[in-house]
Amino acid sequence: MVQQINPQIPLAERMRPQSLSDFVGQDDLMGEGKLLSSVIASGNLPSLILWGPPGTGKTTLARILARSTAADFVFFSAVLSGVKEVRKIVTQATKLKEEENRGTIFFIDEIHRFNKSQQDAFLPHVESGLFTLIGATTENPSFMVIAPLLSRCKTLVLHPLGEKPLSEIFTRALTDAVSGLGSLELSFGEDSLALLTSLADGDARKGLNTLDIAATLVLHRNSVNPNVSDLQITRDDVREAAQQSSLRYDKNGDEHYNLISALHKSLRDSDPDGSLYWLYRMLESGEDPLYICRRLIRFASEDIGIADPQALTHTISCRDAYHTLGLPEGKLAIAQAVVYLATAPKSNAIYKAEKDILHCIVKTGTLPVPLHLRNAPTKLMKEQGYGKGYAYAHDADQALVAQEHLPEEINNKRFYAPTNRGYESLIKDRLEKWRVILQQRQNHAKN
Secondary structure (H helix, E strand, C coil): CCCCCCCCCCHHHHCCCCCHHHCCCCCCCCCCCCHHHHHHHHCCCCCEEEECCCCCCHHHHHHHHHHCCCCEEEEEECCCCCHHHHHHHHHHHHHHHHHHCCCEEEEEECHHHCCHHHHHCCHHHHHHCCEEEEEEECCCHHHHCCHHHHHCCEEEECCCCCHHHHHHHHHHHHHCCCCCCHHHCCEECCCHHHHHHHHHCCCHHHHHHHHHHHHHHHHHHHHHCCCHHHHEECHHHHHHHHCCCCCCCCHHHHHHHHHHHHHHHHHHCCCHHHHHHHHHHHHHCCCCHHHHHHHHHHHHHHHHHHHCCHHHHHHHHHHHHHHHHCCCCHHHHHHHHHHHHHHCCCCCHHHHHHHHHHHHHHHHCCCCCCHHHCCCCCHHHHHCCCCCCCCCHHHCHHHCCCCCCCCHHHCCCCCCCCCCCCCHHHHHHHHHHHHHHHHHHHHHHHC
């Protein structure tokens, strides 16, 4: 008989792995011969700092490690508790050590929330071995954990979960009839699992919470109109559960948006007459001049960009002039900016680059910064390889270095494609010459 699911317990909690064999992801720490497997096999658990973003398994890992020993496990939240509660735990740990010769694993969630003096309180007990400290943090421990405590702990870095482990976690949650949603007989529709994985952005908990809500949406839909095919979780279900849909503008001001659209498109089409007409239509109808100024500033970046870098300067000056003059004199400053924008060379290369980059970010998630581009102000960060191999441009011929500046997964992407218009044509020529030089150096290095 299938166990009944307790709907009061979130899916992410129900699906929490109970052993290392069930733990998915963090392969650089797991597996035969890896650090954690060796630690568990030895039965000698050191004090640890688990550093990683939300939903990567820090708390789960701490619980699994605790089960591998005979020690008592104490969960402690730095958000909800303070030094007073720590004293009670120290007393309990001392009693357990004296009466039963058992150790204590003291897990502190969000240890970075403790200040320096609070963290100092742990030091003597970690050093004496009264308890084994496992601290979890989403913040860089080099800055958020005091040096004496950090030196007494081994720091393990947990990374955002990739597509494969997330897919495995979500599929297991949907099919597990004991702890997950398997008894509901739901399935993923076309590409819905891929979307769920993308929106989770490396965070298993976030994805499981979204899956839980999506399942509720499907069950509600099926209760209204029972249909076997309705038991599929669709991409729309995932989007609705994740609340990723874009917010809409208020539709009550249609004419307001019609007019600003006409102004914007007249500017884009390099028509100063149409641009001035729609500008004054808006001003005379009582539109806020500062709203128009903000839209002109946006236009200067979206439709002109580096084809004329002065466009942005002119629109900001236009706003400042209006602030100084007010109405009616300030209208001429706005009109001057409108004519300048209408007659400037046009390029949407920056705008297109923005859209391409945002699409890439949604698709690929939070990719890590390449190690050679990271600063390494602390010993720990240097040991992790931060800054290793970085080439300083000013020391190179023509200040050009052949090194990657994008994450490995997208290192061949080019987001900015300059046009042949205005100042941007000079930038295009410059970039093309630089790429030729760098390619020649790379070819020379290979030979």
